Amino acid sequence: MYYPIKIPRWLQSFFPNYIWRGKTEANSKRLYLTFDDGPIPEITPWVLEQLRAYDAKATFFCVGENVQKNQAIYQQIIAEGHQVGNHTFKHLNGWSTTKADYLDNVAACGEQVDSLLFRPPYGRLKWGQAKALRANYKMVLWEILAGDFDASISGEQCWQNVCKNATDGSIVVLHDSQKSWKHLSYVLPKLLEYYHNKGFTFEVISTK
Ligand SMILES: [Zn+2]
Incomplete structure (x- = not known):
């Protein structure tokens, strides 16, 4: 699997x-830490707990059907001062979805997630989809992909992907998903401690 660690x-x-x-x-x-694909009861509350320990704020790009199933966790994300963003209702791949279906799915997520931020799953959008969405959303991609979803790398490699690349202003992608748990559980505590000790703060992506 190839993916660029740093754009x-x-x-x-x-x-x-x-x-x-x-x-x-x-x-x-x-x-600017971002957590995609949640919220889910197995992982997201743990992420919130880690963030709380450092007074760190983050942006959660939520999948609409997960928000529908896990309302209380979604409300907790907001209550704790984090930002949320739309990540479609069913985590659609834009390249294999018609424009009409894609926009419907984003709108369905919009009924669950009240936000002006949008991040396309996999970073994949067709031009027409992107153009239509730009009218209503700020489109958020990222600078650093930790690779927490990648079972072919070690937790340590995942950590190196972050600490060798993330600098002031970096938007970092992590996932509050089962698939990423093994690496996320290793990397997130290290990341918070390391950058906190270097004097960094962790902030939400602005909707303005
Ligand atoms: Zn995603």
């Missing part, structure tokens, strides 16, 4: 309609 700035700049990095200022130290 280079020059490539980001080719797609200015997407958000790749969070806001920064001179000498700021900020990371």
